[in-house]
Amino acid sequence: MNAYCIYLRKSRADAEAEARGEGETLARHEHTLLDLAKRQNLTITCIYREIVSGDSIAARPQMQQMLQDITDGKYAGVLVMEIERLARGDTIDQGVVAQAFRESGTKILTPIKTYDPNNEFDEEYFEFSLFMSRREYKTIKRRMQAGRAASVKEGNYIGTNPPYGYRKVQPEPKVKTLEIVPEEAEAIRMMFEMYLSGDGARAIAARLNQLQILPRKAAMWEPVSVRKILHNPIYAGKIEWHTKKDGTILADGRHPAIISWEQYQQSIERRKQTAPQVPTGYTTQNYYHGILFCANCGHQMKRRPAANGTAHMLCRRNECRGKVVSSTVKKIDEAVLEAIRYRMQELMLCKDTIRQDETHKKETAKRQRAKIEKALEKLQHQKEKLHTLLETDVYTVEVFLERSKIIQQQIEALEAELGAIQHEAEAQGLSPEQSLLWLQYVLDNFLGATPEQKNQMLRKVIRRIEYRKTQRMCYRKQDSDLSLHIDFL
Ligand SMILES: [Zn+2]
Incomplete structure (x- = not known):
């Protein structure tokens, strides 16, 4: 990972200068940064040229691409005219940019200074990564978490992958929920019935495998994944959400249940009775x-x-x-x-x-x-x-x-x-x-x-x-x- 990239973006002042006929900015910047690369013996493998000039990341496709590449660990560093060219939107955007750089350990090089996230004494970098005061950052984080919690309380499913038995659907904007996959739901019902009539997770997994009812990704059911399903309240139509402040929240989901609430409770009861294996x-x-x-x-x-x-x-x-x-x-x-x-x-x-x-x-x-x-x-x-x-x-x-x-x-x-x-x-x-x-x-x-x-x-x-x-x-x-x-x- 010794590759570097260049990020070019016009500021509003540049655009005005161009309008006055002061020449093309991006080309000039490109020249300066390539020169910097040459002096420091860096290999440039990509140049991101932001043609549209928007403040938010959403309005900057090249920035989005670059952030993705940075997160993937493609570059050792990014060359940019000034640090401000990277993020000058609202504070959430700045946070996103700062985090991507910090977590991937990507350096930022400007013609004046190199910022290294791996150097904890690089205070300027540290300032950049915070950008805003800690307090602001915390507020945003809290607001985001609160937003997620509120969404859960309303019964939305906000996980990335749908659990076995369901697929994700979005019937209207802002509503994220699940719908039943019939064959898989049948398997879920069978698991609960077997469990509640005395079979263990191992026996259930073996039975499913024998019947060629297989999980989505793995080749076969393993007891551990069966156990996870048996103790997941989502199948009783609930949404579970853990928070530091309030502990576990259990809300009524918008999605249809596959098993009854009683069956779920019995399953939890049974787990308590089983001695550790x-x-x-x-x-x-x-x-x-x-x-x-x-x-x-x-x-x-x-x-x-x-x-x-x-x-x-x-x-x-x-x-x-x-x-x-x-x-x-x-x-x-x-x-x-x-x-x-x-x-x-x-x-x-x-x-x-x-x-x-x-x-x-x-x-x-x-x-x-x-x-x-x-x-x-x-x-x-x-x-x-x-x-x-x-x-x-x-x-x-x-x-x-x-x-x-x-x-x-x-x-x-x-x-x-x-x-x-x-x-x-x-x-x-x-x-x-x-x-x-x-x-x-x-x-x-x-x-x-x-x-x-x-x-x-x-x-x-x-x-x-x-x-x-x-x-x-x-x-x-x-x-x-x-x-x-x-x-x-
Ligand atoms: Zn083996």
Whole structure:
């Protein structure tokens, strides 16, 4: 993100000066700012020219586009004649502009001064970002919140996305509400009926998946999303809204209910009665936390404790149902320790080869780095040349921007490559000897350690383990198809 852009906009005074025949302002400003870019060696990839002159952001399409791009983090900075050109509307607009710059950390460069939001001592920037007094800002914020709260109290749905079961509609201006999506509403009713007749969220999710009634975005229902639906008052025709001052507001919505208020209340009652599902100490007991992942879905494997002491590791995602089979923790421990023994043999046998390999890798990386640095230097040169071509009118501004963009892309690609090489060099953690020491330590101490110590030991030698097992064990079968893909450090 080393690209910069230019924002050009006429002030009212400029317009009057032009009327007196003092020449075209935007062209002059453009020249000045391009010159600034050249002096500071900045790559300009876009120029926003505001042709219409309106005070509010709504009346300034280029400003809207630029704010969007800034929010997306496209630029390191914006070049502008004076800071006032960015925002001179009402205070809300100023707040919006200030916030976009502050939150994305985008610099503002004028011919006189650079304002850096990342520098907290840059008081002028700070002043800009507040623009108005804090008090004013607070009033506006309060007014906006009050407006939203009032809208909710009137029963409007102001969320961005409609909840499952509904779509957003706006029957008249200022009225935002929901209408029922019939098939989805049918699924909602089924969820509540199952829940209130004793089924849990897990069973409900499994049933829906089995019937091929699927959620909007995910491939399958997961218990957590079912639970969210079961406890959302929106389905009983209510709108819920949280505020700091008044806590939770529950208003009658304008939208039609899918279930009755009684059903919703019963559902809340049932939630209160259900004991928490996760026993305490759950995560600390699981010493494979952050290490053992399901090869099928990529999520972490969970530990399921058992009364008789044989804890299992399993993937609880519905998408892995029937595809990923659980194992006892004991079996996994054995497999991991076996893999560690094997890894040690491997390391001992090829210590020298590994070391040669490392040296070779380092040299290759060094050569590559030199090559890239040379190429970067060349591009830097071309960048400077572009300015000359622009000044001597060989290039039009459009061609200049186009070429600048291409060069900038090339520079960024090379810099990324350079970063990757650097990263790899740093990631080459333990030497073979260090590895051997740690692996031996784990072998000697693992079984007697506490869960917490076990987790630390594993993390010292292993980056990640992928778990694969598709067949259930039975008393006739001797070997399991458990396979662990271990990424050693
Ligand atoms: Zn899985």
